[in-house]
Amino acid sequence: MDDTEASKATFHSPLFSFSNPSASFGFGFGAAPGPPPPPPPPAVEVLLSEESPVAAGDLEPVVVDDSLSIYKGRVNTCDVFGVKNSDLVPGKYEGGLKLWEGSLDLVKTLNSDVKDDRLLVEGKNVLELGCGHGLPGIFAALKGAGLVHFQDFNAEVLRCLTIPNVKVNLFKESSQETCTSSSVGFYAGDWSEIGKLLLCGDAVHDKTTNHHTENEGYSGYDIILMAETVYALDSLPSLYQLIKKCLRYPGGVVYMAGKKHYFGVGGGTRQFLRLVKEDGTMQSDLLAEVTDGSSNVREVWKFSFK
Numbered sequence: 682m683d684d685t686e687a688s689k690a691t692f693h694s695p696l697f698s699f700s701n702p703s704a705s706f707g708f709g710f711g712a713a714p715g716p717p718p719p720p721p722p723p724a725v726e727v728l729l730s731e732e733s734p735v736a737a738g739d740l741e742p743v744v745v746d747d748s749l750s751i752y753k754g755r756v757n758t759c760d761v762f763g764v765k766n767s768d769l770v771p772g773k774y775e776g777g778l779k780l781w782e783g784s785l786d787l788v789k790t791l792n793s794d795v796k797d798d799r800l801l802v803e804g805k806n807v808l809e810l811g812c813g814h815g816l817p818g819i820f821a822a823l824k825g826a827g828l829v830h831f832q833d834f835n836a837e838v839l840r841c842l843t844i845p846n847v848k849v850n851l852f853k854e855s856s857q858e859t860c861t862s863s864s865v866g867f868y869a870g871d872w873s874e875i876g877k878l879l880l881c882g883d884a885v886h887d888k889t890t891n892h893h894t895e896n897e898g899y900s901g902y903d904i905i906l907m908a909e910t911v912y913a914l915d916s917l918p919s920l921y922q923l924i925k926k927c928l929r930y931p932g933g934v935v936y937m938a939g940k941k942h943y944f945g946v947g948g949g950t951r952q953f954l955r956l957v958k959e960d961g962t963m964q965s966d967l968l969a970e971v972t973d974g975s976s977n978v979r980e981v982w983k984f985s986f987k
């Protein structure tokens with residue numbers, strides 16, 4: 682799917698039906714099966730000031746509803762990763778430079794939940810995992826979140842795309858918003874490593890370590906957002922452990938958008954759901970089902986501690 686195709690699609694709520702006949706559903710891997718992926722890059726914080734010279738250009742609006750558009754840039758994958766015509770290359774580039782359909786499903790679901798008073802974002806601590814463009818996190822900031830942290834596997838994605846998108850939407854000169862550099866944070870690295878840089882929820886403090894860090898007082902994230910992050914079976918356990926570690930206990934909620942099944946890679950929303958059910962700590966609710974008539978359905982799920 683091209684970047685712009687996602688933003689052209691139309692939505693019908695509350696239980697969404699989504700029509701975008703040109704959307705593709707498989708994952709295009711650039712590399713043929715070969716050597717195992719390299720070890721993950723170290724977890725690092727990326728500063729707002731570290732915007733790349735290859736920063737996003739060609740700004741275009743993504744329409745959320747009649748009164749809200751979020752702006753996104755466009756970056757050439759080849760310029761940043763030297764990878765051509767590829768959705769992702771496992772272990773090297775995990776797809777963050779492209780806007781995936783699930784991001785928009787998630788923003789529209791959040792918008793609908795905020796409007797209908799099912800979700801309060803104002804003043805909350807929010808984490809977007811696997812953010813890429815970061816539109817769901819930006820939406821949360823626009824709705825008054827107290828703090829938004831953006832995580833991506835690749836620091837380059839944060840520098841070239843997420844940070845420029847955050848700046849253009851949240852730090853406009855004309856804006857009345859009170860977003861400050863201390864209310865956003867950017868973190869790069871693998872889900873198995875990144876937890877040490879993020880806020881920690883009480884569930885982990887109480888149940889496993891009983892150790893309070895400098896994050897004390899924050900007690901984790903009230904809202905964790907993620908779109909199109911559950912495609913690779915191998916990474917689902919570390920993703921779920923990270924969520925349990927970082928989510929505020931007991932009131933935190935997770936919004937997850939993704940495809941029911943990712944052809945060729947084995948993951949999907951239902952595989953993640955199976956993990957959650959087997960663990961038994963969290964409950965799940967299906968919020969939206971998004972279909973274009975193809976067999977590959979997209980979903981938005983909400984999770985919270987039991």
Ligand SMILES: C[S@@+](CC[C@H](N)C(=O)[O-])C[C@H]1O[C@@H](n2cnc3c(N)ncnc32)[C@H](O)[C@@H]1O
Pocket residue numbers: 775776777778779780781782783784810811812813814815832833834835870871872873907908909910916
């Ligand atoms: C398909 S992209 C989705 C990007 C964006 N959420 C969207 O929907 O447009 C998947 C994202 O998950 C993240 N990701 C995938 N595997 C990861 C891993 N093992 N550790 C950390 N992040 C990972 C990458 O940062 C990547 O941006």
